Amino acid sequence: MRKIVFGMLVGLFLLSGVSMAQGPPPPPDEIENLPRGKWWRMPEVASELKISSDEQAALDDLYYKHRNQMIDHKGELKKGQLALEQFIENENLDESACKDQFQKVLEARNKLSTERYNFLIEVRKLLGFERFLQLKPKFYEFGKDKSRKDVDRRKPRR
Numbered sequence: 001m002r003k004i005v006f007g008m009l010v011g012l013f014l015l016s017g018v019s020m021a022q023g024p025p026p027p028p029d030e031i032e033n034l035p036r037g038k039w040w041r042m043p044e045v046a047s048e049l050k051i052s053s054d055e056q057a058a059l060d061d062l063y064y065k066h067r068n069q070m071i072d073h074k075g076e077l078k079k080g081q082l083a084l085e086q087f088i089e090n091e092n093l094d095e096s097a098c099k100d101q102f103q104k105v106l107e108a109r110n111k112l113s114t115e116r117y118n119f120l121i122e123v124r125k126l127l128g129f130e131r132f133l134q135l136k137p138k139f140y141e142f143g144k145d146k147s148r149k150d151v152d153r154r155k156p157r158r
Helices: 002-015 017-022 029-033 043-048 053-089 095-154
Strands: none
Touching: 043 095, 053 095
16 A cells, blocks of 8 residues: 555656656657667668668667666666665654655666667767668657557457
């Protein structure tokens, strides 16, 4: 019960205008729809975008560099959320500590979003304008496929 109440409180706080005014604007939709994994290694994508083997190697390097940073930032975010949960669930509420920890969670989330965006910028620089424009619709295709899979998983079994 406490976790449900905590989740609702944190969710409301995150969605409130106050929290959004304190943090940076949300990143563009393209970041969230960026295909997961090594999409440049898919034969149809590599062929359609004319991605050379040198470019694939460069994208691999970028992927590992940024993925490593994103893993660190995601861990920092999860730890911060856990600490915030502890502060909220403590019998003696320390409002100042809660607010400080909430700011740390916002900063960790911002670092993660910034790293994702930096990866997107590097991909854009490597591909150039024309091929990046060809890739953009793929972002939405991957996003749709992801949501369809989620819906399929929620279907009740008979």
